[in-house]
Amino acid sequence: MYFQDLFHYTFFQNALWGSLFASIACGLIGTYIVTRRLVFISGGITHASFGGLGVGLFFGLNPIFSAMIFSVLSAFGIQWLSRRQGVREDSAIGVFWSFGMAVGIILTFLTPGYAPNLSEFLFGNILTITRLDIFSLVILSIILIVFFITHYHQIVSVSFDAEFARTRRIATQLIEYAMMLFISVTIVLSIRLVGIVLLMSLITVPQMTANLFTSNYSKIIYLSVGISFVGCVVGLFLSYFLNIPSGAFIIFVLMLMFFVAKGLKAIRFTRR
Template sequence: MEIFELLNYAFFRNALLGSLFASIACGIIGTYVVTRRLVFISGGITHASFGGLGIGFYFGLNPIFSAMLFSVLSAFGIQWLSQKQGVREDSAIAAFWSLGMAVGIMLTFLTPGYAPNLSEYLFGNILTITRTDIFSLATLTILLFSFFAINYHAIVSVSFDTEFARTRRVNTRFIEYAMMLFVAVTIVLSIRLVGIVLLMSLITVPQMTANLFTVSYSRIISLSIAISFLACVVGLLLSYYLNVPSGAFIIFVLIVIFFAGKLLVGFRQGRSRR
């Protein structure tokens, strides 16, 4: 089947649109996460969201909504414990990470009736993205653009040096909690793309790759969005033809792009030395 023929199918068009908006959201949020060195926190929030999924399955709620609420509360909880209660950040992350996974596993197995299909949440299935998912990702993208446009300089200051930002009278607490909120929401709304297991890579690897070629905050965002969307499209097409899980293939393509970029930068540096 030709590539253009796939565009006749609604599920493929939805997958492309979902990939585009998820790439934009993850590109913006991921740059903040990588710059602030919050990768471990993002991993904790990602796995804590499983607790929200379990709550949704058990009580008959929308699992994405319950996962989002649980993730936001976990993100705020990590921030509160590490900043106000004297708990080491890695310990706070481990506590919520473990809590979310434990609650999710228990409530999933206690859910009456047929066992829920966890594979699309754990490993992702981009072909199951609905119009509602696309609308949610598009809304998130608009909110992120608006928030960054208004608070760009404050976000950049907090990303690189929180203490310096405080001396410049930046409301660092507001920025930190607002960004943690966006991190949690972005993670949950992108779960269908690559799943809980691999989602952390989607908000770190494109930024790492972009950082090989530029140190500009805005350019890292732009380049990481492009890299994410490219990996999503290539991974989606190859997974369709090879009949393998799309989420895993998207992450595989991202890793390949990263190492290719690393080799290219190393080759250029070697030539310049000579």
């Protein structure tokens, strides 16, 4: 009965819907990130978004919107520095990672009035998701699904071998910049779930778990969406009853699922 009562609360309904659509967006984007080996880039964009949060708080803007703009510019800046200016990719990531964090810290402490509470941005709180956040995730998920359906073969080609895709006259640069845009937007809209500190795990661990069972690109997407949603829901329930921060517990559940799957696969392999 207590479980049923939870579903009557609006904040809990919002958390479930947010988990679903965030899982769809992260499942699609995370598969590209893991396959393309862009985990470090996603981490750089995630932490660079803190600069946008600081800009929003200092100038009285919507912090999510300012973080999104800052993240997109950072993502394009990483691409531009590494591809056009001869800067090593890891160095370009480090530049924007540290610059974003520095700007965010400086502007946050310079914000007039009481010091803003950044815990929900840094560590996440899925129970604070609003209707606007859900609507934004729905729109993002629809756009991502349409883009992946219409450009599926190009995305797969670029994911596995961009140089070969370029020889096949695929617009690799367009795909790369479009995906960097989607990565940035997905990261920012998912911040409320697990926070900046742990977000990188949400877009990589489900894909790693799915990859234990299949190497098929589309199947990894489907599995990672399911794994991510199950992890979010289980983590949400357990964190609520144990009174533990939801963001950390969601990642803990996802990591636990990965190690259990890894162990089951190892046992199955040894029995052969």
